[in-house]
Amino acid sequence: MNISAALVKDLRERTGSGMMECKKALVEAQGDIEAAIEIMRKSGLAKADKKSSRTAAEGRISVKISADNKIAVVVEINCETDFVAKNDDFIAFADAVAQSLLVSDAVTLDDALSLTLSQDLGGGLVAGNASIEENRRELIAKLGENINVRRFERYESSNGLIASYLHGTRIGVLVDIIGGDIALGKDIAMHVAASKPVCVDETGVSAELIAKEKEIYVAQAAESGKPADIIEKMVGGRIKKFFGEITLLGQPFVKDPDQTVGALLKAKGASVLRFTRLEVGEGIEKETSDFAEEVMSQAGLR
Numbered sequence: 001m002n003i004s005a006a007l008v009k010d011l012r013e014r015t016g017s018g019m020m021e022c023k024k025a026l027v028e029a030q031g032d033i034e035a036a037i038e039i040m041r042k043s044g045l046a047k048a049d050k051k052s053s054r055t056a057a058e059g060r061i062s063v064k065i066s067a068d069n070k071i072a073v074v075v076e077i078n079c080e081t082d083f084v085a086k087n088d089d090f091i092a093f094a095d096a097v098a099q100s101l102l103v104s105d106a107v108t109l110d111d112a113l114s115l116t117l118s119q120d121l122g123g124g125l126v127a128g129n130a131s132i133e134e135n136r137r138e139l140i141a142k143l144g145e146n147i148n149v150r151r152f153e154r155y156e157s158s159n160g161l162i163a164s165y166l167h168g169t170r171i172g173v174l175v176d177i178i179g180g181d182i183a184l185g186k187d188i189a190m191h192v193a194a195s196k197p198v199c200v201d202e203t204g205v206s207a208e209l210i211a212k213e214k215e216i217y218v219a220q221a222a223e224s225g226k227p228a229d230i231i232e233k234m235v236g237g238r239i240k241k242f243f244g245e246i247t248l249l250g251q252p253f254v255k256d257p258d259q260t261v262g263a264l265l266k267a268k269g270a271s272v273l274r275f276t277r278l279e280v281g282e283g284i285e286k287e288t289s290d291f292a293e294e295v296m297s298q299a300g301l302r
Contacts, residue, residue, distance in 0.1 A: 001030055011036055040141075054146040057281040058085045061172035062098035063164045069182055072162040073101040074172040075112075075152035076278050080145040085169070085280075090147070093139055097132055101152055112152060153276040160273065165189035170280040180270030190254065191261060192275050197248040200272055201262075205243065213242055248272060 003026045011022040011033055021040065029035035059078035066072065077094040084090055096117045106112045113133040130138075132149060140147050153174060155162045160178035163185025173189040199205060217238040221231040244250035249262030249272075256264070265271055 001027060003027055003031060007031065007033065054080060055284065055286060056080050056146045056148050057284040057286045058082050059148075059150075059280050060085050060091065060094050060169040061166065061278055061280060062094040063166050063172045063174070064095075064098040064102040065162060065164050066102065069161045069163070069185075070158075071102060071154070071156050072164055072174050073098055073152060073154040074164070074174050074276060074278050075101060076150045076172075076280060078146075078148045078150050078281070078284075079143070084143050084145050084147075087143060089139060090143065093135060093147075096135075097149060098152075100132060101154055104154075106152075106154065109149065109151070112149060151278065153278070155274075155276070157273075161185055163189045165193050167193045171277070173275065173277045175275045176273040178271050178273060180265070180268045184265075184268055184270060187255060188248075188261065188265075188272060189275070191251070192248065192277050194254045195251050196277065197251055197275075198246040199248070200274065201247050201249045202243050205246065210239065214239060248275065 003023055007026060008019060008022050011026060012019060014033075014037065022036070025036040025039045026033070028039055056078035058081055059076060061074060061076055063074045064072065075094070075098045077090070077097060079085055079090060097112070100115045100117050101112055104111070104115050106115060113131065113136070115132050116129050117132060117135055136147055136149060155174050155176050157176055157178075160176060161182055163175045163177060163182055165173045165175075165186055167190075171193045173192045175185050175189045175192065177185040177188065214235060217235045218231065221234045221238075224231070224234075226234070244260075249260065249265070251261055253259055253261050253264050
């Protein structure tokens with residue numbers, strides 16, 4: 001069957017796929033463009049399944065916040081390379097996912113993936129009421145890399161404000177603050193991005209972590225040969241320092257190291273209830289490969 005260049009062009013504009021892939025689908029569909037799109041979607045989903053096991057440790061963080069600063073969401077979307085992370089379709093997908101989560105009541109990742117995207121991404125990527133998961137798999141087929149919606153946090157505040165901070169596209173922070181104003185909240189969020197506190201205050205530090213640190217400090221202090229009561233004081237001092245290093249309230253404020261975040265909040269009559277810090281690829285073990293060795297192996301020289 002003769003497939004016109006105009007028909008191929010139309011299908012390319014609607015799907016964003018390559019010319020040969022579009023022509024092949026049109027031939028199979030006998031020139032029916034809607035049938036060709038369906039064929040390409042099915043083929044794309046099969047390709048997506050094959051790519052699902054590949055490591056995706058690049059990507060971007062997207063943050064959306066309501067106009068009244070009462071609701072906010074931060075989400076991490078991963079891909080395999082920094083190149084795809086800068087792709088317009090990938091960026092649009094990440095922002096659409098964040099916007100969909102903002103106006104939803106999703107709690108789990110399964111909840112999120114079943115949501116319908118709240119805006120059309122264009123390029124034929126969104127088909128009717130397609131879910132985030134359906135769009136994710138179609139985007140894999142289009143961009144040729146594994147893509148994951150890895151994690152998200154959604155905050156709602158009834159008696160405070162939600163502040164956010166984005167460091168480029170790789171680190172995103174939400175802070176739930178009572179008292180003060182949004183400017184203070186953004187300063188605290190920026191501090192969290194830079195200083196990576198583990199929790200708000202000492203009450204958030206697990207007993208297991210404290211016990212582990214004490215064990216280390218006791219062993220170190222014992223080598224000094226000092227009396228037991230002195231060792232106890234030394235360990236107490238080290239634990240206090242440890243809390244100052246890992247808790248938000250104990251850390252020196254990044255914009256004014258002469259005062260702690262706790263002192264700043266007290267002076268402003270404010271308090272932080274919780275915070276979330278997401279960084280792209282955090283905790284994902286990246287695959288490493290020796291390209292030269294791979295070429296030699298394929299050439300039968302290894």
